[in-house]
Amino acid sequence: MFRAAAPMTRSAAQGDATPGQGVGARLLRKEDDRFLRGRGRFVGDLKLPGMREVAFARSPVAHGRILEIRIPPDLRGTVFTAKDLVGVKPIRAVSGLPGFRPSEQPALATDKVRYVGEPIAMCTGRSRAEAEDAAARIEVDFAEEPAVSDMLLGRRPDAPRLHADWPDNVYLESLVVGGESFTGLDAAVKITREFRTSRQCMSPMEGKGVLAHWDTRREQLIVETSTQMPHIIRNGFCDFLGLEQRQVRVAAPDVGGGFGHKGVLSPEELCVAWGARALGQPLRWIEDRREQLTANANCREHHYIVTAYADARGKLLALEAEASVDAGAYSAFPFTGGIEAAQIASILPGPYDFPRYRCRTWSVASNKPPILPYRGVARTGVCFAMELMLDAIAREVGREPYEIRLENLVRPEQMPFDNITNKHFDSGDYPECLRRLVAAIDIPAVRERQRLGEPDGRLIGLGLSIYNEQAAHGMSVYGAWGIPILPGYEQATARILPDGGLEIRAGIQSHGQGLETTLAQVANEILGIDPARVSVIHGDTETSPYSPGTYASRSMVMAGGAGATAGRQLVPRLATIGASLLQADPSQVRFEGGHVRSASGSVSIEAIARTWYLQPHELPADVDRGGLEVTAGYRAERDSGTFSYGAHAALVAVEPRTGEIELLRYVVVEDGGVLVNPMIVDGQIYGGVAQGIGTALYEEMRFDAAGQPLASTLADYLLPGSVEVPDVQILHMETPSPYTEFGVKGIGEGGAIGPPAAIANAVNDALRSFGVEVTSLPVTPRRVVEAIAARSSGAPQPTLSTGFERA
Amino acid sequence: MKPAAFDYVRPDRLEDAADLLAEDGVGTKIVSGAQSLGPMLNLRLVRPGRLLDVTAIPALRTVEDAGDAVVIGACITHADIEDGRVPDAWGGMLRQLASGIAYRAVRNRGTVGGSLCHADPAADWLSILTALGAEARLYSRRGRRTVALESFVLGAFETALAADEILEAVRIPKLSGRARWGYSKSCRKAGEFAHAIGVVVDDPETGRCRAVIGATETPPILVADARGLLSGDGTVQADWVLRLLGEAGMQDPFEQQIHLVALERAGAQARL
Structure with a gap:
């Protein structure tokens, strides 16, 4: 069923008890109270007894073989290199697209380094300064190799090779051809241009940060990390550390902006998680701005040559293009080193309609x-x-x-x-x-x-x-990209509490989008509960249904849809109990504005909740035994986005x-x-x-x-x-x-x-x-x-x- | 980005600071506002054995009217000047220009003395005070000496300060009511260090007309008598400027262009 394209075909349950707080309201953001008062809790605010801080000794060279790593004897037991990371597998983010060549990104460099800033040793200390002192004392001998510093150079046959088992430096070459044949194309206008976008660094106010410890009671690795996607990151920890899902909890505290930088599993997170378990010590790493800029948050570097054919009025007749993406040394988890270039080929036509198109792209590995x-x-x-x-x-x-x-x-x-x-x-x-x-x-x-x-x-x-x-966009799109993150059906839990308040539990993560407010507005739209009485609980594998997380502008659509679905499923349950309390026939009541109303009276969600939890003897025999908590799933009518x-x-x-x-x-x-x-x-x-x-x-x-x-x-x-x-x-x-x-x-x-x-x-x-x-x-x-x-x-x-x- | 360990001393007398420098000037780094040194410490670009914090020395926070000049202590902050805590003897010039240095948070802590001793060619005071004909007063156990700013700065991040010396104060000649000035700096964003600076100060009362080109790889380029450089309508002799820039080793046409424009803008302002 597709909805008519008329504005605001709202649910009949639209609230009147709290007017103007549902879908469409310019509600002040609930989370801003704590943020503006400096009362948020970020990884940098967390402390655990015995916690040690982590700094990394990083490669000063872009490309080279590691000949020897020398660690001063007094640092033994506090500094760790690849050979200590027993059981830790390299990060692999494999695209299912044909011809994709995966890379292996070690948590700590093994025999080779492939970019300046690549982690070589994890150093721990009582303070970050002490850990940095240790990092400064690690000596590494390299046999330097020529670097691929530019994607176009990297595509040349004589370019230095990043990954020895590859025939070239290309993760993925893709070709998209659409529409009519170019043969016989006769255009009044044919122009060709070359474009370049720079390599950028995503710059959230908060860099990445991770605090991990091993809970001996639960036998569980607990990772508090600044992530946009806790469930996907848990998948990564399990895959690369060899743990079962039940042994890992990933929870995001407040996260100060993501922009994609916090949508990846970084080698530093893997090291810290390994160390917390192997050493039995809480470990914390806080990315500093230099690490963020030089080693981690890189993005956006494209090169294009585009030819457009048009008629004399400027009507496009055809477009052909080749594009390269400087994808860097490794295929990052989970989005892979191929997604950006593959995306270019499929979206270059933009919002335009023209009859002929072809585009070839390369994701190029570089140092x-x-x-x-x-x-x-x-x-x-x-x-x-x-x-x-x-x-x-x-x-x-x-x-x-x-x-x-x-x-x-x-x-x-x-x-x-x-x-x-x-x-x-x-x-x-x-x-x-x-x-x-x-x-x-x-x-x-x-x-x-x-x-x-x-x-x-x-x-x-x-x-x-x-x-x-x-x-x-969901599986119909991501399935074609073949990456280790496949959004399918989104779930959310709606739980009415004994006092009539509401919890929405969702597996997405809000790091600036205001979802603690907007999901509460969705709940208000369906259930009429004041958003001030709605807690949105998110970003924690322990407290929410599975979700691929927050990226691709998906959370309002998907978690909003799931939250609305769960809320809507509570309505008949509320109506049944409410009708009983009103001594009315359930078919003669309606749910409106947070109340069940009959011809003669109304009863509030608070009263219904009180009855369900505290006075169950007053419930009708046919009450839904699922109670006032529902986990419901959602998928858009079409998931093509x-x-x-x-x-x-x-x-x-x-x-x-x-x-x-x-x-x-x-x-x-x-x-x-x-x-x-x-x-x-x-x-x-x-x-x-x-x-x-x-x-x-x-x-x-x-x-x-x-x-x-x-x-x-x-x-x-x-x-x-x-x-x-x-x-x-x-x-x-x-x-x-x-x-x-x-x-x-x-x-x-x-x-x-x-x-x-x-x-x-x-x-x-x-x-x-x-x-x-x-x-x-x-x-x-x-x-x-x-x-x-x-x-x-x-x-x-x-x-x-x-x-x-x-x- | 945490500094390596260092010792820290904070004397409250200039003499004690000089003693500490005499004892180990090479291993000691003087710090005041720490707005440049702080990041350099954090990045471990500098690793001094000892930091000598001079901000508790009252003598370095004084301002003294010396007739035709004002002598300001080295620890006077940019904000002290911006906010008018230093009496204005320059027709508002220093106050206005101080308000354009970096950001307010930097101006609250950063000091004039620290900026001069750091000698970053892109810093505002270096060019401004050179154009005004300021002098640096240096103090050590060996005594005091006074050096004109154009001689104080030897190169980028390099000064005439000896290992046992401390910059005590800066003597800044006053401007007359008839003086005209212009200042232009080229920044890609507000608060950024300048990519090009031009300063023109013309005081008919004293007959001094000086121009400075700053934010080069060298000390500020001073034209001590700029009357021939600037014509009446504020335009400058481009050939002359380009020759000066070439002599300073600047070959890049874009760099030359933005420095020329900065000076032209300063000249035009001074002639308004």
Whole structure:
């Protein structure tokens, strides 16, 4: 049964006892009280008796064989290397996609190191400083080998080889071909561009942290770790430590942002977990900013060559592309080293409808930290490449960029739409989204301002981007990716307590999304219970049903759906007891606003709960013996994912002499389906846009030819601050998903997808009088100045080199 | 990122600090606000045997009107200047520029003396105080000496401070009411260290017109008589600037360009 696309087809049980706290309410976030008062509890706040702190001795070289590790005798028993880790298996994250080559990532380096920062020895101490003192005294001899410092070099046949048993450095090559044949293609416009996005570092306010101990009573490894997905991480601990599931509990305390960095099982977590059991000591490791930057949180590095074919009006006739992802030294668990490039091939067409497509991608191993999926995953890079192509076509055919997009966007009457790579766009009106953006930014006024010129000599530029975002996709999508994380059916437990309060237990994990509030709003929507009386218990394998966790903007859709389903299953049970208390026929009562009502009176959930728990002798004989607790499962009507979408506009001023870029205005039109809490969605968009601005203008983790990272502090790795992020104007559309509970769509990542494309297009618009385009991220002052300087140098045009005949 | 172990002393008399330096100046690192040294310690880029904390020495927190100049103690913080706890003798210049140094949290602790001794070419005070013709007053058991800032800074992160010396105070000449100044720094984000700095100070009363190009790989580049460098409308002689930058070893066209623009902007401000 698909729900009609009408807004707010709410349950009949919609509450009136607590008006305006259900789905759609701009409720203040419940969790903010503790966060804003500094009363959260993060791994850094946890302490256990006898706990020792961990620091790692890490590789100073990017690629080499380990000849000898020397540990001073006085450190024996407090410092551990690979040979101590008996029974610990290397981390393997294997994609089921054909041709994927898995890597083996040791918890501690064995015979070889493959990136600067790779852990070689785990050092423990009474304090972190003492552990670092020990780490500084570990001496390692290496036979250095040439490093693969760049993915394009790494693809060359003569490149140094990272993994000896591979024929090259490619985890996975994938090819997606869709639509009609390219044969005989005759296009008025054919343009080719080369794009690069930088390697970035996800920068949650809290780095990773893990505290592990062995509970001798339970005979259980208890790992408190800053993770987005406790159940999946437990799977990893069991696989790689050789423990049974019942022997491992993984619990996330408060987690200060994830963005994907906390969606992986890191070698450090594995070491600490091993050590806690093997040594019988609580061990804690807190990732510091240098470790986060140089060794762990790497993401996003793409390279594209794209050729677009269009008619003279800019209508796309075909697109062909090749893309590489610098996937780093190992395939990270669970998302693998192949997912990002595979995703590129399947989503590059974006929200557009055109008849011919082919794209070949490579996930390339390099002597850098493993690449991890960052908010938006491949979509940010894909949107950048595709949207810059659209602007290039617009310049070529002499039309406004938005007009070219309107020529090519999927139209609302085509919805739901199966695109050229078989993505099923569930609903929406993409052209309307763009039209609203165009109206908000007032393009004629911008063009007039450009014509008049700025008194300070700066150049004004306007850039647009539009994207869609698949979220909460399930097995039908992930099955095809073959990774060790397969979202299927999501469960949640709803438990009414003796005083009429409610617990929602869910296996997802909230690390900034406000799910303690939004899941309580869902409960309020169904049961009418005040959200203040709802506790959302999450992020702990011990206290919740299994869940793949929080990633891919899935938690509101999936845990929200499960929570609603569980709540709804409680309603007839409440009605039965309530009818009995009202001495009414169960068929003559209704549940509404937290009360069971009959023609003559009503009884509250509190009274019903009191009866169930404390006065069971007053219950009717036919009462449901399951009581006031239900675990229920959920799956969307179709699990091919919700498709939220958005359009972004950036207005910039560029100083051509220095390359300085000022963001004058930023507008977002976003359609995330029915919004459970529009204020929280706004927050998600603001945060995402800030990160997207980082991608666009600031963030760049560079490596030298020897594979040495060139930024190790936040003085070198620039993150946008509050001053760099303009006021973002957000306009909402609300097209319900036809497939999900309440019509919600995943919305967590979109803000981070659009900005690099919109901002780079704006800069290129500003620079159009020079006839140059900036095609690499971030768009730094140097890149702008050097692009202008190189305008007459006649640099060679990029060409596709892949040979699609191999298809 | 925790520092290696070190000893820590915090005398309350300048003489005692000088004794400690005389005893072991090489193994001792002076610390005041720790806004640069702190991160370097944490990253273990420096591993001094002993930290000498000079913030408890009242003599280093004094401000003295010396007629044509103001002498400020080395431990005066950026925030002291920003907030007006140091009387303004520069037409608001120092107060305004202090408010643009890094972030407020840094300004609360960071000191003028610490910034000068750290001698990071990208730091604000190095260029600003050089342009104003300030002098560093150094103290040791051997006595006091005064060094013009352009001679105090020998190179990037390198000063004329001897191992047993401590920067006691900075003597900053006052500006007249007719003085004009301009300052421009190029940062990619607010609070970041500068990639290019330009300073122009023109005081018709004293006849001094000085320009400084900062945030290079060298000490600030001083043009002690900048009257020929700057024309009436604030534009600068680009060839001259490029020659200076070339002499300082700067070859990169982008670097040259942003330094030239920084000086031009400072010049334009000074002529407004």
